[in-house]
Amino acid sequence: MMFDYILLFAVALSALMAIIQENLYKSIIILTFESFSLAAIFHFLLATDVAAVQAILGAALLPGLFIVALYKTTKGRDE
Amino acid sequence: MLNNSTLIPLMVVLPLIMAILVNFLHQKDKSVKFISIVSLIVFVFIPVVTLYGVHLFSGHLRTGSFPEISKLLIPDVYMGIVYSYGSVQKILMVVLTIITGFTVLTVLNKKMISGVYIAMIFISLASTSAIMLADDIFNFFVFTEILVVAQVALVIAVQDTKSFKAGFKYMIFGTISGASILLGIALLLGVYGLLNITDLSNAIKAGGQLNPIALSAVSLLTLGWLYESGLFPFHIIKCNMYENAKPEISALLQVQSKFVLVAMAIILFRVFSGFALLKSVMLGFAIFTVVLGSVMALQQVELRKLLSFVAVSQAGLVAVGFGIGTSFAIAAGIFHAINDVLSMAILFFIASFVYDKFKTTKLEELGDGLQVVPLVGFVMLLATLAISGVPPFNSYQSEWRLIQAAAQAGVPELGVLVILLSVATFVAIIKAFFMIFMKPGPKVEVNTEVRGTMFKAIIVILILTCLAIGLFPNIIYDPIYNFVVSLGV
Amino acid sequence: MEPFQVASFMTAGVLIVTGLWALLMMDNILKKIIGANLIGDGANLVLISIGYRPGGFIPEVMHHFHATATPSNYSHLLQFEEFASNASYSLPFALVLTNIVIGASTLSVMLALAVVLYKKYHTLSVQKMFEGDE
Numbered sequence: 001m002m003f004d005y006i007l008l009f010a011v012a013l014s015a016l017m018a019i020i021q022e023n024l025y026k027s028i029i030i031l032t033f034e035s036f037s038l039a040a041i042f043h044f045l046l047a048t049d050v051a052a053v054q055a056i057l058g059a060a061l062l063p064g065l066f067i068v069a070l071y072k073t074t075k076g077r078d079e
Numbered sequence: 080m081l082n083n084s085t086l087i088p089l090m091v092v093l094p095l096i097m098a099i100l101v102n103f104l105h106q107k108d109k110s111v112k113f114i115s116i117v118s119l120i121v122f123v124f125i126p127v128v129t130l131y132g133v134h135l136f137s138g139h140l141r142t143g144s145f146p147e148i149s150k151l152l153i154p155d156v157y158m159g160i161v162y163s164y165g166s167v168q169k170i171l172m173v174v175l176t177i178i179t180g181f182t183v184l185t186v187l188n189k190k191m192i193s194g195v196y197i198a199m200i201f202i203s204l205a206s207t208s209a210i211m212l213a214d215d216i217f218n219f220f221v222f223t224e225i226l227v228v229a230q231v232a233l234v235i236a237v238q239d240t241k242s243f244k245a246g247f248k249y250m251i252f253g254t255i256s257g258a259s260i261l262l263g264i265a266l267l268l269g270v271y272g273l274l275n276i277t278d279l280s281n282a283i284k285a286g287g288q289l290n291p292i293a294l295s296a297v298s299l300l301t302l303g304w305l306y307e308s309g310l311f312p313f314h315i316i317k318c319n320m321y322e323n324a325k326p327e328i329s330a331l332l333q334v335q336s337k338f339v340l341v342a343m344a345i346i347l348f349r350v351f352s353g354f355a356l357l358k359s360v361m362l363g364f365a366i367f368t369v370v371l372g373s374v375m376a377l378q379q380v381e382l383r384k385l386l387s388f389v390a391v392s393q394a395g396l397v398a399v400g401f402g403i404g405t406s407f408a409i410a411a412g413i414f415h416a417i418n419d420v421l422s423m424a425i426l427f428f429i430a431s432f433v434y435d436k437f438k439t440t441k442l443e444e445l446g447d448g449l450q451v452v453p454l455v456g457f458v459m460l461l462a463t464l465a466i467s468g469v470p471p472f473n474s475y476q477s478e479w480r481l482i483q484a485a486a487q488a489g490v491p492e493l494g495v496l497v498i499l500l501s502v503a504t505f506v507a508i509i510k511a512f513f514m515i516f517m518k519p520g521p522k523v524e525v526n527t528e529v530r531g532t533m534f535k536a537i538i539v540i541l542i543l544t545c546l547a548i549g550l551f552p553n554i555i556y557d558p559i560y561n562f563v564v565s566l567g568v
Numbered sequence: 569m570e571p572f573q574v575a576s577f578m579t580a581g582v583l584i585v586t587g588l589w590a591l592l593m594m595d596n597i598l599k600k601i602i603g604a605n606l607i608g609d610g611a612n613l614v615l616i617s618i619g620y621r622p623g624g625f626i627p628e629v630m631h632h633f634h635a636t637a638t639p640s641n642y643s644h645l646l647q648f649e650e651f652a653s654n655a656s657y658s659l660p661f662a663l664v665l666t667n668i669v670i671g672a673s674t675l676s677v678m679l680a681l682a683v684v685l686y687k688k689y690h691t692l693s694v695q696k697m698f699e700g701d702e
Contacts, residue, residue: 012579012583015609019589019603038609041579041613044572047656047664050612050668054612058668069679072686073682
């Protein structure tokens with residue numbers, strides 16, 4: 001019963017923490033957690049198909065792209 | 080099978096299919112050229128042939144009755160996605176496909192042909208057609224997002240640092256405006272349960288007094304409208320896009336921006352016809368754009384930047400027509416959009432020719448153009464007269480109608496604004512004309528192998544069209560006026 | 569007035585405001601892109617929360633939808649009365665699916681542009697990249 005409210009609070013808090021973080025790798029990991037919690041929230045709002053799509057795109061594809069972009073933009077690592 | 084109702088979505092689907100095909104054939108130049116030219120002829124042919132009508136996707140009809148749904152205020156709703164094709168859509172589609180055809184012909188004329196580039200042009204054509212045709216507000220939103228990505232792809236193809244920065248800024252603000260349009264749609268869906276524009280306008284009219292949630296929705300949608308058309312807070316971003324793309328692509332981008340302005344303003348007026356403040360807000364932003372655009376255009380020293388500020392200020396003038404709000408003014412605004420698009424296309428094609436032939440567009444480095452290319456200089460002089468509203472050309476007819484509409488609506492001061500804008504446009508572009516073609520310039524190297532026959536043919540055809548519309552305006556104006564009156568805004 | 573739906577609206581508001589702040593105020597270009605992602609997430613959460621039917625906040629539009637099922641070729645659905653009165657309104661789900669995909673493609677184009685801009689300027693700071701522009 002309380003679990004969904006905890007998840008809502010986790011989404012809001014991790015969104016704030018993701019943009020305050022200095023280290024960008026940590027920021028992307030917090031963003032992954034936020035997207036996954038958002039997918040769980042979608043399930044609790046009775047939208048399970050949307051939760052599946054959000055979990056795939058928001059927690060697997062987009063952080064992958066972010067990490068590739070971050071890798072290519074840190075000093076001394078561009079080919 | 081291929082009846083009239085199938086031809087309407089074909090105007091959106093066929094450019095998308097051709098874009099995928101041309102993209103697939105990326106490195107094979109001859110096939111890309113052949114398929115592009117054949118598909119351009121088909122794209123111009125379809126809007127001319129299609130009759131007016133409505134297309135219901137998957138055959139979902141308008142329903143008979145919904146007796147027990149408590150808050151649905153109207154008895155008949157559309158049950159699916161609807162595209163509607165009227166007289167204004169026909170005229171705008173024909174103009175859009177013709178100018179797209181000219182741009183693609185110019186692009187195909189160069190040495191290196193890229194299938195991906197032409198695919199992006201086709202995708203932007205498909206999105207703009209869908210924005211004009213759609214009667215479903217979420218379908219309209221999806222295609223505005225696709226249009227942003229396609230336009231950014233066209234701008235960053237120049238592969239210059241400034242174009243990357245322009246594209247990035249455009250996408251950053253595009254996220255904000257896309258989110259605000261989506262939130263407006265969400266609020267309308269929550270209150271009325273409808274996504275179809277015809278049904279929404281009937282439901283809001285039947286609702287009686289103004290709903291505060293609908294007020295938030297209209298302000299969010301207006302913010303999205305300001306971004307998509309390049310009006311006041313976002314005019315610098317649009318100008319960056321126009322100046323950093325290749326000029327023949329800028330000719331296409333400004334057509335799309337003005338037609339999206341017209342389509343979205345018609346949607347806003349149809350849905351929110353009861354909100355008297357909407358027109359005043361639109362008028363305020365439009366006047367800011369006109370003033371700022373023309374003042375900045377007068378200060379520029381580079382041809383493409385000058386033309387982009389002129390394009391933005393003329394878009395502001397179209398929005399002034401919408402802001403005044405009477406049927407006469409709206410029809411005059413739509414007519415001015417069509418005229419202005421044709422004249423700006425001529426000027427951007429001339430800028431592209433100057434860039435190819437003289438390798439620079441900075442005005443102080445150019446000069447003595449009339450001795451090298453007298454025909455282009457003469458057409459540029461005629462285009463300057465056309466865009467400033469000098470009598471035998473088309474902008475005279477539309478600006479005169481705008482001034483008369485302003486006077487009839489009780490705001491004759493706006494007539495003064497229209498005249499000042501046309502004077503400022505004339506001064507800015509005639510300065511460019513003088514510095515490119517007439518002044519004795521430093522020795523500018525001329526690229527003699529650029530013959531430019533395709534450019535010359537295109538700009539002559541366009542200036543003759545401007546002259547024809549100027550001499551016989553009622554062929555185009557009367558259907559537009561009847562359409563606006565039938566909307567009942 | 570279902571409390572979970574109201575709480576989701578408030579969380580969505582926090583997401584949108586946080587994303588907007590990150591998009592406009594942060595100096596690092598990748599943080600701006602993270603902000604764009606958060607704005608999209610907030611808008612999707614608003615859309616889905618609107619349709620939450622069991623005692624929901626804006627529910628009454630499709631209030632007795634199961635009782636009518638007017639088009640006659642849908643009358644076989646009248647037997648699912650208990651499901652229909654407890655399920656959410658499913659039209660926003662289609663909108664959200666489309667919007668998630670649009671957001672992902674827009675974000676990937678922005679990331680590619682950020683990588684290219686880094687290669688030209690060797691810094692991720694927007695202040696230094698855009699400093700000469702008017």
